[in-house]
Amino acid sequence: xxxxxxxxxxxxxxxxxxxxxxxxxxxxxxxxxxxxxxxxxxxxxxxxxxxxxxxxxxxxxxxxxxxxxxxxxxxxxxxxxxxxxxxxxxxxxxxxxxxxxxxxxxxxxxxxxxxxxxxxxxxxxxxxxxxxxxxxxxxxxxxxxxxxxxxxxxxxxxxxxxxxxxxxxxxxxxxxxxxxxxxxxxxxxxxxxxxxxxxxxxxxxxxxxxxxxxxxxxxxxxxxxxxxxxxxxxxxx
Amino acid sequence: xxxxxxxxxxxxxxxxxxxxxxxxxxxxxxxxxxxxxxxxxxxxxxxxxxxxxxxxxxxxxxxxxxxxxxxxxxxxxxxxxxxxxxxxxxxxxxxxxxxxxxxxxxxxxxxxxxxxxxxxxxxxxxxxxxxxxxxxxxxxxxxxxxxxxxxxxxxxxxxxxxxxxxxxxxxxxxxxxxxxxxxxxxxxxxxxxxxxxxxxxxxxxxxxxxxxxxxxxxxxxxxxxxxxxxxxxxxxxxxxxxxxxxxxxxxxxxxxxxxxxxxxxxxxxxxxxxxxxxxxxxxxxxxxxxxx
Ligand SMILES: Nc1ncnc2c1ncn2[C@@H]1O[C@H](COP(=O)(O)OP(=O)(O)OP(=O)(O)O)[C@@H](O)[C@H]1O
Ligand SMILES: [Mg+2]
Numbered sequence: 182x183x184x185x186x187x188x189x190x191x192x193x194x195x196x197x198x199x200x201x202x203x204x205x206x207x208x209x210x211x212x213x214x215x216x217x218x219x220x221x222x223x224x225x226x227x228x229x230x231x232x233x234x235x236x237x238x239x240x241x242x243x244x245x246x247x248x249x250x251x252x253x254x255x256x257x258x259x260x261x262x263x264x265x266x267x268x269x270x271x272x273x274x275x276x277x278x279x280x281x282x283x284x285x286x287x288x289x290x291x292x293x294x295x296x297x298x299x300x301x302x303x304x305x306x307x308x309x310x311x312x313x314x315x316x317x318x319x320x321x322x323x324x325x326x327x328x329x330x331x332x333x334x335x336x337x338x339x340x341x342x343x344x345x346x347x348x349x350x351x352x353x354x355x356x357x358x359x360x361x362x363x364x365x366x367x368x369x370x371x372x373x374x375x376x377x378x379x380x381x382x383x384x385x386x387x388x389x390x391x392x393x394x395x396x397x398x399x400x401x402x403x404x405x406x407x408x409x410x411x412x413x414x415x416x417x418x
Numbered sequence: 419x420x421x422x423x424x425x426x427x428x429x430x431x432x433x434x435x436x437x438x439x440x441x442x443x444x445x446x447x448x449x450x451x452x453x454x455x456x457x458x459x460x461x462x463x464x465x466x467x468x469x470x471x472x473x474x475x476x477x478x479x480x481x482x483x484x485x486x487x488x489x490x491x492x493x494x495x496x497x498x499x500x501x502x503x504x505x506x507x508x509x510x511x512x513x514x515x516x517x518x519x520x521x522x523x524x525x526x527x528x529x530x531x532x533x534x535x536x537x538x539x540x541x542x543x544x545x546x547x548x549x550x551x552x553x554x555x556x557x558x559x560x561x562x563x564x565x566x567x568x569x570x571x572x573x574x575x576x577x578x579x580x581x582x583x584x585x586x587x588x589x590x591x592x593x594x595x596x597x598x599x600x601x602x603x604x605x606x607x608x609x610x611x612x613x614x615x616x617x618x619x620x621x622x623x624x625x626x627x628x629x630x631x632x633x634x635x636x637x638x639x640x641x642x643x644x645x646x647x648x649x650x651x652x653x654x655x656x657x658x659x660x661x662x663x664x665x666x667x668x669x670x671x672x673x674x675x676x677x678x679x680x681x682x683x684x685x686x687x688x689x690x691x692x693x694x695x696x697x698x699x700x701x702x703x704x705x706x707x708x709x710x
Contacts, residue, residue, distance in 0.1 A: 231604035250606025259598055265466055267597055268653035278594040279606040285587040311652035331605040 182209050182245040184335065184367055185230065190239035192225050198237055199225055205386055205394040209245055209334075212361045212368045214378035216409070217388035223371045224257050226388065227339055230369070246334070250279040253332025255324055257339035257371070267312045269323050273299055276330030291330075298326040301356060303349075317344045325353070329360075335367040336360065342374065354381060375410065429678050436677060443677060445571045450673045450683075451666050452578035453630045454639065456623050458665030459585045461644030462657055463596045463616060472510050472617070474637045475529035476624045479506045481633040482532030482539075489543040496573055500625045507621035511613060566629065574629070577622055584619060588612065593654050630669070631684030639665070642691040649702030668694050 183206050190203040200222040207213055215223050228234050229241065231254055253276070276298075277291040299305055302322040307315060312323060321344045328336060341357070342350045358381050360366045372378045378385065385400040387393040393405045400406040436443045464473055483502040487495035510525055566574070585592070594602045595612045603609045627636045643661035651657045672687030 233600055233604055248606065249604065252605055254601055254604045256598075256600060259601070261598065264648055265597065266462070266648050266652050266654055266657040267593075268655075271593065271654050272597065275590070275594040275597060275602075276605070278590060278602060281590070285590065287590060309653075314652075327601070331601075337604075 183207070184209050184211075184243065184245045184247045185369075186240070186242040186244065188240040188242075190229070190241055191237040192222055192229050193237050194225075194234075196237065200388060200392070203239070203388075203392060207335075207367060207369065207384075209367055210361070210365045211384055212358075212382045213370070213384045213386060214382035215369065215371045215386045215388060216373070216375060216378060221388045223388055224339055227337055227369070227371060231337065251332070251334040253328040253330070253336040255328040255336075255338045255341050257343075259320075259324060261313065265313060268309055269299070269304060269307050269312055269315075270295070270309060272312055272323055273326045273330060276327035279331065280333075295326075295330055298329040301329065302326040318346060318349070321345060322349070332360075332366055335369065338368070338370040340371055340373065342372075342377075357381070432678060433674060442566070445566050445568075446673055446677075446683070447670070449566060449571055449574045450630055450669045450687075452575060453623075453626050454665040454669030454687075455662055456578050456581045457627050457636070457639040458643035458661040459582070459658065460592075460616065460619060460623065461640045461661055461665075462648070462654065463592055464620065464640055465644045465648075466596055467616075472507070472525060473620055473624065473640055475510060475525040476503055476507055476621060477628070477633040477636040478529035478536075479503055479532040480625050480628050482536035484628065484633075485536035485539045489539050496570060496625060499628070500622065503625050504618055504621040507617040508614065511617040570629070574626055577626060581619055581622060584615070588615065589658075592616065597654075631687055635684045635688050638688045638691060639669075642688075642695050643668075646691075646695045646698035649698045650705065664694060664698075 185207040187203050187205050191198050191201050192203065193199040203226070215226065217223050225234070229236050231252065232249065274287060274291065274295045277287060277295060280291065281287065299308060302325055304319065304322050304326065307319060307323070312320065315323065321341075325341060328338070336357070338357070342353050345353060354377055357368055357370070361368045361381075370378075370382075379397060379401070382397055384394070384396055385406070387400065387405055387409065389405070389409075391405050393400060393403050395403070401410075437447070480499050480503045483499040484495050486502075487498040490498070492498050506528065510528065591607060591612050594607055595609050595616075599609050623640070624633075624636050627639050631639055643665035644657070646664055647657040647660035651660050668690045669687050672690040673683060675681065675690070676683045676686040
């Protein structure tokens with residue numbers, strides 16, 4: 182079942198168009214990787230999907246019971262005030278906020294889910310620490326745990342592994358893959374790590390001068406895909 | 419040594435005597451504590467969301483509204499000041515969200531405008547022959563808390579209770595919206611509603627606090643407890659609890675001192691706040707930010 186449908190979508194800021202004629206569909210259980218160069222508009226697309234900004238034109242539709250309170254989100258950069266007093270526990274638990282509707286307090290279940298995700302991210306020892314005193318990678322894990330708390334149907338991740346060490350990067354990919362395969366959570370992920378993108382994803386959306394959307398196999402056979410990949414490999418050597 | 423003890427015993431006796439004899443002293447203590455409590459609760463959110471400038475602007479609006487109420491001849495001027503300030507709070511929040519820089523300028527414009535109009539109105543229409551005294555007491559709240567009518571006391575009590583209950587009920591939401599509004603919005607928290615709620619509550623608190631410390635000193639009541647608590651504590655909950663206790667204790671001490679030594683209530687409370695802030699600053703430095 183299609184969860185997200187984009188038709189002739191144009192994205193940008195104010196009237197400044199950055200991406201034009203975007204067409205794609207995300208089905209329940211898909212694992213979509215969004216790739217493209219810096220500044221091509223990947224984060225802009227994600228912010229539009231999350232209705233944090235308006236599309237300039239075109240149609241963006243959610244269906245199959247997907248609503249914003251069933252989404253989890255990991256931003257590329259979270260601008261948090263330098264002095265903000267907040268413990269890791271408070272932040273992770275706040276991922277459950279929308280699940281409570283107008284109910285004022287967190288339930289036992291909310292707390293159990295938060296604890297479970299803290300364990301998954303291996304940050305139990307940081308639980309009572311102050312967020313702003315953590316390292317960049319540790320902060321990333323906290324925000325991931327929060328995103329996991331919020332998701333029930335789809336998880337949107339903007340470069341989730343940037344700042345994580347290689348061990349945790351692999352664990353992260355496995356974890357996301359598990360969520361996708363076992364819990365049937367739709368994954369939409371922006372990544373510059375094309376190798377892992379190709380390893381796990383079912384679909385690829387390439388944003389740039391040319392826009393390519395299709396299954397992984399389609400993408401590998403497309404002209405854009407081939408040239409992007411060869412550039413990428415060339416860059417490695 | 420015994421001199422110091424005598425000094426305290428004497429003053430304690432005077433205080434007890436005042437409290438038992440004069441109802442307005444009791445009112446001042448009750449209302450003072452409640453207002454201090456309310457204004458400290460949202461302090462953290464205000465400071466962190468960069469809303470503190472809105473608080474400042476609103477206090478000037480409240481001053482203008484109060485002047486207008488006096489001119490029109492409304493005796494319980496809270497009835498007039500409250501809605502005007504709430505409407506301005508909502509307007510300021512709207513403009514502040516659209517474009518950042520213009521929002522700042524809008525706040526400055528409205529607040530300075532209200533201040534000027536307020537003074538002008540008082541100047542033209544005031545029948546009192548002690549105009550500067552009147553203006554001074556609205557700005558610095560010199561005696562107004564000791565002259566509250568019974569109606570105003572009850573209104574203060576009722577509104578404070580409402581503010582505290584709202585804060586407790588929406589505590590988790592307020593945290594989520596303050597910490598990361600984008601995430602909250604993206605995952606389906608009605609952040610606009612909560613921003614509106616925060617703005618309305620700020621307006622209510624400012625009008626209430628105007629009785630205690632006057633319109634120029636309100637920001638102090640909101641900002642000092644939050645900043646002090648943030649020196650020492652590192653989680654949202656502990657900072658909130660600490661600033662509530664801080665604010666209430668400072669207000670109590672300030673009111674008591676001002677009654678005993680006949681100093682202006684508002685500035686005495688703020689002076690106590692400043693001293694306590696310095697103490698917390700030192701504690702923060704000494705503990706090296708290790709406390710939780
Ligand atoms: N707030 C903004 N206002 C105006 N233009 C913006 C804003 N944010 C980004 N842009 C512009 O939009 C374009 C796309 O930005 P976006 O952040 O979506 O890129 P991206 O694909 O996520 O890049 P990266 O790989 O570096 O994360 C860029 O050219 C950028 O300059
Ligand atoms: Mg980006």
